[in-house]
Amino acid sequence: QKEVEQDPGPLSVPEGAIVSLNCTYSNSAFQYFMWYRQYSRKGPELLMYTYSSGNKEDGRFTAQVDKSSKYISLFIRDSQPSDSATYLCAMTSSGNTPLVFGKGTRLSVIA
């Protein structure tokens, strides 16, 4: 079993839809959870950074962490064509241990 599992998609939705992206993980020591957005031929850009369980909201983006189920989610409300990108989840147990990334989910928002 891989440490972090992420459905690679691709996922195609119409503009304005609510998008749900998910990752599961096996290492119960993970405490820091991140979502990165990566446009084609660009580096990953940090979207959300959360510690431990709970929800965090930033504009149209909401990150959820359920440590009991080892499951994290990113919700995008009112999706826009500019949200079309690959979304990577990443997590670590502490600042001194490497980030472990999922494979990324490719999202296309169709106008």
Next chain:
Amino acid sequence: EAGVAQSPRYKIIEKRQSVAFWCNPISGHATLYWYQQILGQGPKLLIQFQNNGVVDDSQLPKDRFSAERLKGVDSTLKIQPAKLEDSAVYLCASSLVTDQPQHFGDGTRLSIL
């Protein structure tokens, strides 16, 4: 605030040749990371520096890869000799300290012929 700068953006070499990548982190960031991202995969950490010291290089193929961060600012990553499986994007990231979020550059896309 200027982001992480990397060069070159693209590099094409033949197998068994050598290549070097350069990274300039965000000003004041003590921690610097080099990642390898193979097509369709998430980034994989190769090496982590704290100032000019190595924190983690456990996944660096040391028989062919080397990295340095002289003076605790810029860093170079070198591959010698290159193999076909080294074709990937090499990403540099930096963070203020180790437990702060990492900010990535746009990477160097390496193709091995």
